[in-house]
Amino acid sequence: xxxxxxxxxxxxxxLHSSELSFLSTRLFxxxxxxxxxxxxxxxxxxxxxxxxxxxxxxxxxxxEDPKSKADCYGVFCLTYDLKAEEETRSWKKLxxxxxxxxxxxxxxxxxxxxxxxxxxxxxxxxxLKLLGSEKSFQALEGVAMELEDSLFPLLREVSIGIDPYExxxxxxxxxxxxxxPRGPGLERADLLDINGNIFAEQGKALNAVASRNVKVIVVGxxxxxxxxICLKNAPNIPAKNFHALTRLDENRAKCQLALKAGxxxxxxxxxxxxxxxxxxxxxxxxxxxxxxxxVKDVIKDHKxxxxxxxxxxxxxxxxxxxxxxxxxxxxxSVSIVDAIRSLVTPTPEGDWFSSGVYTNGNPYxxxxxxxxxxxxxxxxxxxxxxxxxxMFDAFLRKKISKSEAELLAEKRCVAHLTGEGVAVCDLPDxxxxxxxx
Ligand SMILES: NC(=O)c1ccc[n+]([C@@H]2O[C@H](COP(=O)([O-])OP(=O)(O)OC[C@H]3O[C@@H](n4cnc5c(N)ncnc54)[C@H](O)[C@@H]3O)[C@@H](O)[C@H]2O)c1
Numbered sequence: 001x002x003x004x005x006x007x008x009x010x011x012x013x014x015l016h017s018s019e020l021s022f023l024s025t026r027l028f029x030x031x032x033x034x035x036x037x038x039x040x041x042x043x044x045x046x047x048x049x050x051x052x053x054x055x056x057x058x059x060x061x062x063x064e065d066p067k068s069k070a071d072c073y074g075v076f077c078l079t080y081d082l083k084a085e086e087e088t089r090s091w092k093k094l095x096x097x098x099x100x101x102x103x104x105x106x107x108x109x110x111x112x113x114x115x116x117x118x119x120x121x122x123x124x125x126x127x128l129k130l131l132g133s134e135k136s137f138q139a140l141e142g143v144a145m146e147l148e149d150s151l152f153p154l155l156r157e158v159s160i161g162i163d164p165y166e167x168x169x170x171x172x173x174x175x176x177x178x179x180x181p182r183g184p185g186l187e188r189a190d191l192l193d194i195n196g197n198i199f200a201e202q203g204k205a206l207n208a209v210a211s212r213n214v215k216v217i218v219v220g221x222x223x224x225x226x227x228x229i230c231l232k233n234a235p236n237i238p239a240k241n242f243h244a245l246t247r248l249d250e251n252r253a254k255c256q257l258a259l260k261a262g263x264x265x266x267x268x269x270x271x272x273x274x275x276x277x278x279x280x281x282x283x284x285x286x287x288x289x290x291x292x293x294x295v296k297d298v299i300k301d302h303k304x305x306x307x308x309x310x311x312x313x314x315x316x317x318x319x320x321x322x323x324x325x326x327x328x329x330x331x332x333s334v335s336i337v338d339a340i341r342s343l344v345t346p347t348p349e350g351d352w353f354s355s356g357v358y359t360n361g362n363p364y365x366x367x368x369x370x371x372x373x374x375x376x377x378x379x380x381x382x383x384x385x386x387x388x389x390x391m392f393d394a395f396l397r398k399k400i401s402k403s404e405a406e407l408l409a410e411k412r413c414v415a416h417l418t419g420e421g422v423a424v425c426d427l428p429d430x431x432x433x434x435x436x437x
Pocket of ligand 1: 100101102103104105106107131132133135136177178179180181198218219220221222223244245246247248249277327328329332
Protein backbone atom coordinates (compact mmCIF):
# COMPACT_ATOMS: atom_id res chain seq x y z
CA UNK A 1 0.00 0.00 0.00
CA UNK A 2 1.59 3.28 -1.07
CA UNK A 3 1.51 6.36 1.08
CA UNK A 4 0.76 9.65 -0.61
CA UNK A 5 2.13 12.68 1.08
CA UNK A 6 -0.23 15.53 0.26
CA UNK A 7 1.53 18.80 -0.20
CA UNK A 8 0.13 22.30 0.22
CA UNK A 9 -0.19 22.46 -3.52
CA UNK A 10 -2.63 20.47 -5.57
CA UNK A 11 -1.94 16.83 -6.20
CA UNK A 12 -3.34 14.67 -8.96
CA UNK A 13 -3.84 11.00 -8.27
CA UNK A 14 -5.04 8.43 -10.78
CA LEU A 15 -7.31 5.75 -9.33
CA HIS A 16 -9.07 2.70 -10.60
CA SER A 17 -12.81 2.46 -10.03
CA SER A 18 -12.50 -0.07 -7.19
CA GLU A 19 -10.47 2.46 -5.25
CA LEU A 20 -12.65 5.45 -5.90
CA SER A 21 -15.34 5.15 -3.25
CA PHE A 22 -12.87 4.31 -0.48
CA LEU A 23 -10.66 7.24 -1.25
CA SER A 24 -13.18 9.89 -2.09
CA THR A 25 -15.19 9.35 1.11
CA ARG A 26 -12.09 9.26 3.23
CA LEU A 27 -10.47 12.34 1.76
CA PHE A 28 -13.64 14.36 1.62
CA UNK A 29 -14.33 13.60 5.26
CA UNK A 30 -10.86 14.65 6.29
CA UNK A 31 -10.26 17.88 4.47
CA UNK A 32 -11.03 20.05 1.48
CA UNK A 33 -10.82 17.90 -1.58
CA UNK A 34 -12.34 18.14 -4.99
CA UNK A 35 -13.15 14.86 -6.64
CA UNK A 36 -14.13 14.46 -10.26
CA UNK A 37 -14.53 11.24 -12.25
CA UNK A 38 -12.94 11.65 -15.67
CA UNK A 39 -15.45 10.91 -18.43
CA UNK A 40 -15.06 7.69 -20.40
CA UNK A 41 -12.20 6.42 -18.22
CA UNK A 42 -11.79 4.51 -15.01
CA UNK A 43 -9.95 7.43 -13.52
CA UNK A 44 -10.86 10.34 -11.36
CA UNK A 45 -9.21 13.61 -10.60
CA UNK A 46 -8.84 14.48 -6.95
CA UNK A 47 -7.28 17.67 -5.75
CA UNK A 48 -6.75 18.47 -2.11
CA UNK A 49 -5.45 21.47 -0.32
CA UNK A 50 -3.88 20.62 3.04
CA UNK A 51 -1.43 22.12 5.47
CA UNK A 52 2.21 21.01 5.26
CA UNK A 53 3.04 17.83 7.18
CA UNK A 54 -0.61 17.08 7.83
CA UNK A 55 -1.67 13.48 8.27
CA UNK A 56 -0.39 11.00 5.79
CA UNK A 57 -3.19 9.15 4.11
CA UNK A 58 -2.76 5.53 3.09
CA UNK A 59 -3.61 5.32 -0.54
CA UNK A 60 -3.51 2.08 -2.50
CA UNK A 61 -2.08 3.67 -5.66
CA UNK A 62 1.08 5.22 -6.94
CA UNK A 63 1.32 9.01 -6.86
CA GLU A 64 2.95 11.30 -9.35
CA ASP A 65 5.10 14.34 -9.02
CA PRO A 66 2.57 17.19 -9.37
CA LYS A 67 5.01 19.14 -11.47
CA SER A 68 5.35 16.44 -14.07
CA LYS A 69 1.64 16.32 -14.88
CA ALA A 70 -0.95 18.67 -16.22
CA ASP A 71 -3.23 19.18 -13.27
CA CYS A 72 -6.50 20.95 -12.75
CA TYR A 73 -5.83 24.07 -10.77
CA GLY A 74 -7.53 25.19 -7.56
CA VAL A 75 -11.13 26.25 -8.01
CA PHE A 76 -11.10 24.74 -11.50
CA CYS A 77 -10.96 21.27 -9.95
CA LEU A 78 -14.44 21.72 -8.54
CA THR A 79 -17.29 20.14 -10.40
CA TYR A 80 -19.75 22.07 -12.49
CA ASP A 81 -22.70 20.95 -14.53
CA LEU A 82 -21.98 22.43 -17.92
CA LYS A 83 -24.54 20.21 -19.56
CA ALA A 84 -27.38 21.68 -17.51
CA GLU A 85 -26.10 25.18 -18.18
CA GLU A 86 -25.81 24.44 -21.89
CA GLU A 87 -29.49 23.55 -21.90
CA THR A 88 -30.59 26.73 -20.15
CA ARG A 89 -28.15 29.14 -21.80
CA SER A 90 -27.52 27.53 -25.20
CA TRP A 91 -23.83 27.50 -24.54
CA LYS A 92 -21.62 25.61 -26.95
CA LYS A 93 -19.66 22.48 -26.13
CA LEU A 94 -16.53 23.18 -24.03
CA UNK A 95 -13.35 23.64 -26.08
CA UNK A 96 -9.86 22.73 -24.95
CA UNK A 97 -7.19 25.33 -25.63
CA UNK A 98 -3.52 24.76 -24.89
CA UNK A 99 -1.20 27.72 -24.42
CA UNK A 100 2.54 27.15 -24.13
CA UNK A 101 4.77 29.74 -22.53
CA UNK A 102 1.75 30.46 -20.39
CA UNK A 103 3.78 32.25 -17.73
CA UNK A 104 5.34 34.59 -20.28
CA UNK A 105 4.58 38.18 -21.17
CA UNK A 106 2.41 37.55 -24.23
CA UNK A 107 0.32 34.94 -22.45
CA UNK A 108 -0.19 37.28 -19.54
CA UNK A 109 -2.35 39.37 -21.86
CA UNK A 110 -3.71 36.63 -24.06
CA UNK A 111 -5.08 34.23 -21.44
CA UNK A 112 -7.38 36.86 -19.98
CA UNK A 113 -8.74 37.75 -23.40
CA UNK A 114 -9.49 34.10 -24.16
CA UNK A 115 -11.07 33.51 -20.74
CA UNK A 116 -13.26 36.61 -21.07
CA UNK A 117 -14.96 35.31 -24.23
CA UNK A 118 -13.41 37.99 -26.43
CA UNK A 119 -11.84 35.41 -28.73
CA UNK A 120 -14.27 32.50 -29.12
CA UNK A 121 -17.46 34.34 -28.27
CA UNK A 122 -19.72 34.92 -25.25
CA UNK A 123 -21.43 31.52 -25.56
CA UNK A 124 -18.27 29.40 -25.68
CA UNK A 125 -17.12 27.73 -22.43
CA UNK A 126 -13.36 27.30 -22.29
CA UNK A 127 -10.84 24.87 -20.81
CA LEU A 128 -7.34 26.35 -20.63
CA LYS A 129 -4.39 23.99 -20.55
CA LEU A 130 -1.27 25.87 -19.63
CA LEU A 131 2.15 24.58 -20.56
CA GLY A 132 5.22 26.05 -18.91
CA SER A 133 8.85 25.20 -18.52
CA GLU A 134 10.22 23.64 -15.35
CA LYS A 135 11.71 27.00 -14.44
CA SER A 136 8.43 28.82 -14.85
CA PHE A 137 6.21 26.36 -12.95
CA GLN A 138 5.70 28.61 -9.92
CA ALA A 139 4.88 31.53 -12.16
CA LEU A 140 2.39 29.27 -13.91
CA GLU A 141 0.67 28.70 -10.59
CA GLY A 142 0.57 32.49 -10.17
CA VAL A 143 -1.12 32.82 -13.57
CA ALA A 144 -3.68 30.17 -12.61
CA MET A 145 -4.36 32.02 -9.34
CA GLU A 146 -5.05 35.24 -11.25
CA LEU A 147 -7.39 33.36 -13.56
CA GLU A 148 -9.19 31.98 -10.49
CA ASP A 149 -9.56 35.44 -9.03
CA SER A 150 -11.00 36.84 -12.25
CA LEU A 151 -14.23 34.79 -11.89
CA PHE A 152 -14.68 34.43 -15.65
CA PRO A 153 -18.06 32.70 -16.19
CA LEU A 154 -16.89 30.97 -19.37
CA LEU A 155 -13.65 29.62 -17.92
CA ARG A 156 -14.52 26.10 -16.75
CA GLU A 157 -11.21 24.33 -16.45
CA VAL A 158 -7.61 25.38 -15.96
CA SER A 159 -4.80 22.88 -15.76
CA ILE A 160 -1.09 23.49 -15.57
CA GLY A 161 1.85 21.31 -16.45
CA ILE A 162 5.26 21.02 -18.03
CA ASP A 163 4.74 17.85 -20.04
CA PRO A 164 3.28 18.56 -23.49
CA TYR A 165 1.99 14.97 -23.72
CA GLU A 166 -0.21 15.71 -20.71
CA UNK A 167 -1.13 19.28 -21.47
CA UNK A 168 -2.03 18.73 -25.14
CA UNK A 169 -4.46 15.89 -24.43
CA UNK A 170 -7.54 16.40 -26.67
CA UNK A 171 -6.79 20.06 -27.35
CA UNK A 172 -8.62 21.69 -30.25
CA UNK A 173 -6.37 24.76 -30.31
CA UNK A 174 -2.68 24.93 -29.48
CA UNK A 175 -1.17 28.39 -29.14
CA UNK A 176 2.54 27.74 -29.02
CA UNK A 177 4.16 30.83 -27.55
CA UNK A 178 6.86 29.49 -25.23
CA UNK A 179 10.37 29.68 -26.62
CA UNK A 180 13.81 30.85 -25.65
CA PRO A 181 14.44 34.48 -26.58
CA ARG A 182 17.56 35.30 -28.57
CA GLY A 183 19.96 36.82 -26.08
CA PRO A 184 23.31 38.52 -26.64
CA GLY A 185 25.86 36.20 -28.19
CA LEU A 186 23.32 33.60 -29.29
CA GLU A 187 23.71 32.87 -33.00
CA ARG A 188 20.56 32.64 -35.10
CA ALA A 189 21.53 29.08 -36.02
CA ASP A 190 21.79 28.18 -32.32
CA LEU A 191 18.40 29.73 -31.65
CA LEU A 192 16.92 27.70 -34.50
CA ASP A 193 18.30 24.56 -32.95
CA ILE A 194 17.29 25.29 -29.34
CA ASN A 195 13.77 26.41 -30.18
CA GLY A 196 13.47 23.89 -33.00
CA ASN A 197 13.92 21.11 -30.46
CA ILE A 198 11.08 22.54 -28.38
CA PHE A 199 8.77 22.58 -31.40
CA ALA A 200 9.82 19.13 -32.56
CA GLU A 201 8.87 17.73 -29.16
CA GLN A 202 5.62 19.67 -29.08
CA GLY A 203 4.77 18.50 -32.62
CA LYS A 204 5.26 14.89 -31.51
CA ALA A 205 3.08 15.47 -28.47
CA LEU A 206 0.31 17.05 -30.55
CA ASN A 207 0.53 14.14 -32.95
CA ALA A 208 0.13 11.69 -30.10
CA VAL A 209 -2.60 13.22 -27.96
CA ALA A 210 -4.28 16.31 -29.46
CA SER A 211 -7.59 16.38 -31.31
CA ARG A 212 -7.04 15.10 -34.87
CA ASN A 213 -8.18 18.49 -36.21
CA VAL A 214 -6.27 20.68 -33.75
CA LYS A 215 -5.46 24.16 -35.06
CA VAL A 216 -1.95 25.23 -34.13
CA ILE A 217 -0.67 28.81 -34.06
CA VAL A 218 3.08 29.07 -33.57
CA VAL A 219 4.20 32.36 -32.05
CA GLY A 220 7.58 31.46 -30.53
CA UNK A 221 10.37 32.60 -32.81
CA UNK A 222 11.60 31.92 -35.39
CA UNK A 223 7.92 31.12 -35.83
CA UNK A 224 7.79 30.10 -39.53
CA UNK A 225 10.49 27.49 -39.20
CA UNK A 226 9.26 26.40 -35.78
CA UNK A 227 5.84 25.82 -37.36
CA UNK A 228 7.48 23.77 -40.13
CA ILE A 229 9.34 21.66 -37.56
CA CYS A 230 6.16 21.23 -35.56
CA LEU A 231 4.06 20.06 -38.51
CA LYS A 232 6.78 17.70 -39.75
CA ASN A 233 6.75 16.04 -36.34
CA ALA A 234 2.96 15.70 -36.40
CA PRO A 235 2.29 13.66 -39.55
CA ASN A 236 -1.19 12.61 -38.40
CA ILE A 237 -2.43 16.19 -38.20
CA PRO A 238 -3.12 18.03 -41.48
CA ALA A 239 -0.18 20.32 -42.34
CA LYS A 240 -2.77 22.93 -43.28
CA ASN A 241 -3.73 23.25 -39.61
CA PHE A 242 -0.41 24.85 -38.66
CA HIS A 243 0.05 28.62 -38.70
CA ALA A 244 2.97 30.91 -37.94
CA LEU A 245 1.84 34.24 -36.52
CA THR A 246 2.40 37.13 -38.90
CA ARG A 247 -0.75 38.98 -37.94
CA LEU A 248 1.13 41.50 -35.81
CA ASP A 249 3.12 42.45 -38.92
CA GLU A 250 -0.13 42.85 -40.87
CA ASN A 251 -1.58 45.08 -38.17
CA ARG A 252 1.58 47.18 -38.09
CA ALA A 253 1.50 47.57 -41.87
CA LYS A 254 -2.15 48.68 -41.82
CA CYS A 255 -1.36 51.25 -39.17
CA GLN A 256 1.53 52.75 -41.14
CA LEU A 257 -0.53 52.99 -44.35
CA ALA A 258 -3.39 54.62 -42.45
CA LEU A 259 -1.02 57.16 -40.91
CA LYS A 260 0.48 58.09 -44.28
CA ALA A 261 -2.93 58.32 -45.97
CA GLY A 262 -4.46 60.29 -43.10
CA UNK A 263 -7.31 57.82 -42.57
CA UNK A 264 -8.33 55.68 -39.62
CA UNK A 265 -6.86 52.18 -39.80
CA UNK A 266 -10.21 50.48 -40.34
CA UNK A 267 -10.12 51.88 -43.89
CA UNK A 268 -7.12 49.71 -44.81
CA UNK A 269 -7.94 46.24 -46.16
CA UNK A 270 -6.45 43.39 -48.22
CA UNK A 271 -3.12 43.65 -46.41
CA UNK A 272 -0.76 40.78 -47.05
CA UNK A 273 2.49 40.08 -45.27
CA UNK A 274 4.47 37.71 -47.49
CA UNK A 275 7.18 35.43 -46.21
CA UNK A 276 9.07 35.09 -43.00
CA UNK A 277 8.30 36.76 -39.67
CA UNK A 278 11.70 38.42 -39.82
CA UNK A 279 13.21 41.54 -41.30
CA UNK A 280 12.82 40.01 -44.78
CA UNK A 281 9.03 40.03 -44.48
CA UNK A 282 7.21 41.79 -47.30
CA UNK A 283 4.29 44.10 -46.48
CA UNK A 284 2.40 44.17 -49.79
CA UNK A 285 1.25 47.67 -50.80
CA UNK A 286 0.51 46.54 -54.36
CA UNK A 287 -2.60 44.56 -53.42
CA UNK A 288 -3.61 46.41 -50.23
CA UNK A 289 -6.49 48.89 -50.40
CA UNK A 290 -7.43 52.09 -48.64
CA UNK A 291 -11.13 52.94 -48.67
CA UNK A 292 -11.45 50.20 -51.32
CA UNK A 293 -8.90 51.87 -53.65
CA UNK A 294 -5.42 50.59 -54.54
CA VAL A 295 -2.89 52.01 -52.06
CA LYS A 296 -0.80 53.45 -54.90
CA ASP A 297 -3.81 55.53 -56.03
CA VAL A 298 -4.21 56.98 -52.55
CA ILE A 299 -0.57 57.34 -51.49
CA LYS A 300 1.18 58.94 -54.45
CA ASP A 301 4.56 58.95 -52.76
CA HIS A 302 5.69 55.61 -54.20
CA LYS A 303 9.27 56.16 -53.08
CA UNK A 304 7.98 56.23 -49.48
CA UNK A 305 6.08 53.01 -50.10
CA UNK A 306 9.07 51.19 -51.54
CA UNK A 307 11.75 52.49 -49.24
CA UNK A 308 10.36 53.75 -45.94
CA UNK A 309 7.11 51.83 -45.48
CA UNK A 310 8.61 48.40 -46.05
CA UNK A 311 11.55 48.96 -43.69
CA UNK A 312 9.34 50.62 -41.08
CA UNK A 313 7.13 47.56 -40.85
CA UNK A 314 10.08 45.17 -40.92
CA UNK A 315 11.84 46.99 -38.07
CA UNK A 316 8.85 48.13 -36.00
CA UNK A 317 9.43 45.40 -33.39
CA UNK A 318 13.05 46.43 -32.86
CA UNK A 319 12.19 50.11 -32.46
CA UNK A 320 9.54 49.20 -29.93
CA UNK A 321 12.03 47.16 -27.89
CA UNK A 322 14.36 50.16 -27.81
CA UNK A 323 11.58 52.37 -26.43
CA UNK A 324 10.00 49.86 -24.02
CA UNK A 325 13.03 47.82 -23.05
CA UNK A 326 11.02 44.68 -23.76
CA UNK A 327 9.19 43.16 -26.69
CA UNK A 328 5.65 43.84 -27.80
CA UNK A 329 3.61 41.53 -25.60
CA UNK A 330 0.29 43.37 -25.59
CA UNK A 331 -0.04 44.00 -29.33
CA UNK A 332 1.22 40.48 -30.05
CA SER A 333 -1.56 39.06 -27.89
CA VAL A 334 -4.09 41.27 -29.71
CA SER A 335 -2.78 39.93 -33.01
CA ILE A 336 -3.13 36.31 -31.78
CA VAL A 337 -6.76 37.12 -30.98
CA ASP A 338 -7.16 38.58 -34.47
CA ALA A 339 -5.54 35.49 -36.02
CA ILE A 340 -7.91 33.11 -34.22
CA ARG A 341 -10.97 35.23 -34.90
CA SER A 342 -10.07 35.30 -38.59
CA LEU A 343 -10.33 31.52 -38.59
CA VAL A 344 -13.54 31.22 -36.56
CA THR A 345 -15.50 34.01 -38.24
CA PRO A 346 -16.12 34.37 -41.99
CA THR A 347 -13.72 36.77 -43.72
CA PRO A 348 -15.59 39.91 -44.87
CA GLU A 349 -16.46 39.84 -48.58
CA GLY A 350 -13.52 40.90 -50.76
CA ASP A 351 -11.02 41.09 -47.90
CA TRP A 352 -8.37 38.69 -46.60
CA PHE A 353 -5.86 38.23 -43.79
CA SER A 354 -2.25 37.07 -43.57
CA SER A 355 -1.01 33.92 -41.94
CA GLY A 356 2.16 31.88 -42.19
CA VAL A 357 0.93 28.61 -43.67
CA TYR A 358 2.28 25.52 -45.39
CA THR A 359 3.11 26.30 -49.01
CA ASN A 360 2.24 23.00 -50.69
CA GLY A 361 -0.13 23.68 -53.60
CA ASN A 362 0.22 27.48 -53.38
CA PRO A 363 -0.80 29.33 -56.57
CA TYR A 364 1.98 31.97 -56.35
CA UNK A 365 4.99 29.91 -57.43
CA UNK A 366 6.52 30.06 -53.95
CA UNK A 367 8.76 27.10 -53.06
CA UNK A 368 6.83 24.17 -51.66
CA UNK A 369 7.37 22.62 -48.24
CA UNK A 370 8.01 25.74 -46.18
CA UNK A 371 5.79 27.88 -43.94
CA UNK A 372 5.30 31.22 -45.65
CA UNK A 373 2.98 34.11 -44.85
CA UNK A 374 0.36 34.43 -47.57
CA UNK A 375 -3.15 35.90 -48.05
CA UNK A 376 -5.95 33.68 -46.70
CA UNK A 377 -9.72 33.70 -46.46
CA UNK A 378 -11.88 31.63 -44.10
CA UNK A 379 -15.52 30.58 -43.99
CA UNK A 380 -15.25 30.75 -40.21
CA UNK A 381 -14.94 26.98 -39.73
CA UNK A 382 -11.30 27.08 -38.55
CA UNK A 383 -10.07 26.27 -42.05
CA UNK A 384 -8.84 28.69 -44.76
CA UNK A 385 -8.18 28.97 -48.49
CA UNK A 386 -5.40 30.90 -50.17
CA UNK A 387 -6.54 33.96 -52.12
CA UNK A 388 -6.08 33.44 -55.86
CA UNK A 389 -6.54 36.84 -57.44
CA UNK A 390 -3.48 38.76 -56.28
CA MET A 391 -1.11 40.82 -58.46
CA PHE A 392 2.67 40.73 -58.57
CA ASP A 393 5.17 43.17 -59.99
CA ALA A 394 8.96 43.01 -60.19
CA PHE A 395 9.42 44.85 -56.86
CA LEU A 396 7.11 42.49 -55.00
CA ARG A 397 8.59 39.37 -56.61
CA LYS A 398 12.13 40.43 -55.74
CA LYS A 399 11.25 41.06 -52.09
CA ILE A 400 9.33 37.80 -51.83
CA SER A 401 12.30 35.88 -53.28
CA LYS A 402 14.58 37.21 -50.55
CA SER A 403 12.26 36.04 -47.79
CA GLU A 404 11.78 32.72 -49.57
CA ALA A 405 15.57 32.22 -49.79
CA GLU A 406 15.86 32.95 -46.08
CA LEU A 407 13.21 30.38 -45.20
CA LEU A 408 14.80 27.76 -47.43
CA ALA A 409 18.10 28.39 -45.66
CA GLU A 410 16.39 28.07 -42.26
CA LYS A 411 14.85 24.82 -43.42
CA ARG A 412 18.26 23.41 -44.40
CA CYS A 413 19.50 24.45 -40.97
CA VAL A 414 16.87 22.36 -39.16
CA ALA A 415 16.92 19.30 -41.43
CA HIS A 416 17.89 17.18 -38.38
CA LEU A 417 14.61 18.21 -36.72
CA THR A 418 12.30 17.68 -39.69
CA GLY A 419 13.54 14.19 -40.53
CA GLU A 420 15.30 15.38 -43.68
CA GLY A 421 18.87 14.40 -42.95
CA VAL A 422 21.92 16.38 -41.99
CA ALA A 423 21.51 20.06 -41.22
CA VAL A 424 23.53 22.60 -43.19
CA CYS A 425 23.43 26.12 -41.81
CA ASP A 426 24.17 28.75 -44.44
CA LEU A 427 21.87 31.46 -43.11
CA PRO A 428 22.08 34.89 -44.71
CA ASP A 429 23.61 37.06 -42.00
CA UNK A 430 21.74 40.26 -42.81
CA UNK A 431 18.34 39.07 -41.66
CA UNK A 432 16.92 39.03 -38.17
CA UNK A 433 13.73 38.60 -36.22
CA UNK A 434 11.61 41.77 -36.26
CA UNK A 435 12.45 42.33 -32.60
CA UNK A 436 16.17 42.45 -33.26
CA UNK A 437 18.14 45.48 -34.34
N1 LIG B 1 5.28 35.88 -34.08
C1 LIG B 1 5.21 37.06 -33.52
O1 LIG B 1 4.59 37.98 -34.05
C2 LIG B 1 5.87 37.32 -32.20
C3 LIG B 1 5.77 38.59 -31.60
C4 LIG B 1 6.37 38.78 -30.35
C5 LIG B 1 7.08 37.75 -29.74
N2 LIG B 1 7.19 36.56 -30.38
C6 LIG B 1 7.91 35.44 -29.77
O2 LIG B 1 7.08 34.85 -28.78
C7 LIG B 1 7.89 34.15 -27.83
C8 LIG B 1 7.41 34.44 -26.42
O3 LIG B 1 7.50 35.81 -26.15
P1 LIG B 1 7.21 36.36 -24.66
O4 LIG B 1 7.42 37.83 -24.72
O5 LIG B 1 5.94 35.85 -24.11
O6 LIG B 1 8.46 35.68 -23.91
P2 LIG B 1 8.67 35.41 -22.35
O7 LIG B 1 10.13 35.13 -22.20
O8 LIG B 1 8.02 36.45 -21.51
O9 LIG B 1 7.85 34.05 -22.11
C9 LIG B 1 8.23 32.84 -22.65
C10 LIG B 1 7.79 31.78 -21.66
O10 LIG B 1 7.95 30.52 -22.28
C11 LIG B 1 8.45 29.62 -21.33
N3 LIG B 1 9.08 28.50 -22.00
C12 LIG B 1 10.34 28.37 -22.46
N4 LIG B 1 10.51 27.16 -23.00
C13 LIG B 1 9.34 26.52 -22.92
C14 LIG B 1 8.89 25.23 -23.30
N5 LIG B 1 9.71 24.35 -23.86
N6 LIG B 1 7.60 24.91 -23.05
C15 LIG B 1 6.77 25.76 -22.46
N7 LIG B 1 7.14 27.00 -22.07
C16 LIG B 1 8.40 27.36 -22.29
C17 LIG B 1 9.42 30.45 -20.48
O11 LIG B 1 9.63 29.86 -19.22
C18 LIG B 1 8.63 31.76 -20.38
O12 LIG B 1 7.75 31.74 -19.28
C19 LIG B 1 9.32 34.56 -28.15
O13 LIG B 1 9.92 33.55 -28.92
C20 LIG B 1 9.16 35.82 -29.01
O14 LIG B 1 10.26 36.00 -29.87
C21 LIG B 1 6.60 36.32 -31.59
